[in-house]
Amino acid sequence: MATLEEIEDLIARVALGDRRAFSRLYALTSAKLMGVALRILNSREEAEETVQETFVKVWRNADRYKAGGYSPMTWLITIARNAAIDRLRARRAAAEDLTEAETLADGTPGPEALAVASAERARLITCLEELPEDRASAVRGAYLRGETYAELAARHDVPLNTMRTWLRRSLLKLKDCLSR
């Protein structure tokens, strides 16, 4: 299992144009990014394209990693997540319907997943659990499905402004909990 230091070191070498380091970084991290993209997009082909897009970005922008203040896996996963969400939104814009979003699993982990979760994850999950169920689900919908305020409002059947007020308040609560 690669350490975070090793991944960080690989990103630093990729920033210098080191192809061997790039290849090793891909070997170590691509399966995780593929898993994330697949979970968000529910399509193998699109997940593969997302992984490709992500690593090309990493190759070209590794020099910007240090400035962001992220842990290395967070940086990589975030690039992949954003690329996947962009695709998902484009797909929804093309289909112009929300039915698909509603049929996707919510991604709420069962007790089993919680047992193996990292401390970090447990913290977020614990804090999400302090929110009313529908607010926590809205946060997940935004992160994992890229749902907009309009889509969240439609799904929860409340006016858009109500949804925004709810969620903003929930995000503050979440931050308070995470900072404890």
Add this chain to the structure above:
Amino acid sequence: MSAETLTPEEEDRVLAAEFVLGLLSAGQRRAFEDRLNRDPALRATVAAWTEDFTALTDDMEEVRAPAHVWDAIRAEAFGETRGRTFLRRLSLGPLVLGTAAACLVAWLAVDRGWLGPDQGETARPEMQAMIAAEDETVRYAAAYDADSADLTVTRQGVDAAAGRAHELWLIAPGGAAPVSVLVWNAGSAQDSRTVTLPEALRGALPGATLAISDEPQGGSPTGAPTGAVLATGTVVGA
């Protein structure tokens, strides 16, 4: 908007979360990104939210990507399909089979431009090229700063063979004649060199090819490449 009033700190905390989740409108996002570029504390808030939300991916199983994905990445990242045909067109003398590969490094805003914001005052070079042999033995990195017209080239690979030299050539797009830029004699200690490009060459840089050829000590006696082309790269960016 909500009737509640938030303190500026609370407002920023919420905005940063909405930004990370992708809930801001295009206009809000642009305004927020402008602030991000100027405000390290706000960047730290965004980074903290990003770390926290990424935990939502912790339970996602790893899935091996098929081999063709890596092939596609290599082709796109290293521009591997470009160098060779290009060199044949240039007829830069005998080409050592399989050594030249163009490799591109472009400045693109990452994603939404915020993953690793620009480094404030330290100007980033506007254009870059990686001049590398297929097997990575011969390797030079070039960066160009348009403001000063300085081209900085750093040797990252092997030295020239004993008694020989590596010479760097600039070939303007459209297959112009190669122009000599720098020479590294075998055994020269100075790995990194900066040269101010003459006016005539500055405009030729975007999309130009940089090539390293094997030459006699002191560089080509003819003003054109005489030996094998060891590595090439394409200038990208700007």
